[in-house]
Amino acid sequence: MTYTAWIILTAALVGMACGLVGVFLVLRKTAMMADAISHTVLLGIVVAYLVTREVSGPAMLVGGIAAGLLTAFFVQWLHSLNVQHDASMGVVFTTLFAIGVILIATSVGNVHLDVQHALMGDITFIPFQTVTLPIVGDIPEATVILLLVFLVVLFFIVAFYKEWKITTFDPALAASLGIPVLFMHYFLMGLVSVTTVASFDAVGAIMVVAMLITPAASAYLWTDKLAVMLVLSGLFGVVAAIAGYVIAFWIDTSISGSMAFATGILFMLSFLFSPKHGLIMKYIRPSKIAHST
Template structure:
């Protein structure tokens, strides 16, 4: 595959994985948890580097997962202590992210890891670091990791589809049916953390947040059926990757920034034209009744 093709495929994998996970975040009304985890994984990555002296591979993944779980645990703990959920998110998110930034500045400043890289990523570097896969040839390491993560995400969605569907729409009913709501919650947050960490190095925190929230919110405008919502959300994520790259090439600007912008543009178009929840349909329907 060409240099450009690997960049687009990598971004499309981010959009697909994040789009699938984002649907459940939207339904659980935890969209800003994506923002929190996508930033606090920085702390996990920095600590993992300080321990292993590596910023790629399994150590980074484990560090990010632990940071994501710590974020979810602290938010849940503060909320159980009668602190508002949005306030809990703000406190945990800013504190852990700030610790990560300070550690970068004071402890790992000479490494290829900085705040700008953490926020925007550098997807154009992805094709330069490859690994050989039998039958497939040389594949960028970040792309291979995202392929594995996508398979993991799809597997767990299939296995726990009914359980996550119930806990997302009605956690009280799920608890009354004997489902382990808290365990399912932390399993889901683990998957969000895995998806975030795998995407983090390639595209940065901003695009991860955009891909986790906006395609799912867009899909929510088009349908009320969960399965179709998952398909649409993943599709919008992939579409944003393709269109965003074209915009970035046209304007000669940040690829991640252009893809994040594209998710917003697709949302605006859907918000205006969706036949169910679109602004125009809500304006036309009363006119038709007159």
């Protein structure tokens, strides 16, 4: 595959993995947890580096997952103390992110780990960092990791589809049926953390947040069926990856930033033209009723 194809494929995998998880964040009205976790995983990654002195490997994943779960726990804990949910997220993620930034500035030193890299990623360098696999040959390491993460996310969503559905739409009924609602919540936060950490090095926090929230929000405008929403969200993530690369190539700018911008364009198109919730349809529908009467 070409240099361009690897970049687009990697970004598309980010879009699909984030799009699937993001649907449940949007439906549960916890979309900004994506923003919180995408920033606080920096602390987990920095701590993992300080322990192992490596900027890649399983330790990064474990550190990021731990930071994501810690974020979810503190947000839930503060909310249980009657602190508003959005305020809880703001307090927790800014505090943990700030600790991560301070540790980078004071303890990390001269390594490939900084705040700019954390926010924007290094997607242009993905094709140069490869691993050799049997039969297929050399493949970018980030692409392999993101493919595995996407398959893991897809597996758990399909395997526990009924549990995700009922805990999302009626947690009280789920609890009465014996489904562990709180465990499913933290499980979802774990999947968000895994997806975020895997995407972090490649595309940065900005694009991760965009891919977690915006494709799912766009899909929400097109359908009321959960299964269709999951498919559309993943598809919108892929379209945003391709369109974002085209925009970046066209105006010679940041690829990750352009892909995040493309998700915003998709949302605006959905907001205007979706058949049920679109702004234009809201104007057309009353006029059709008026003409029929």
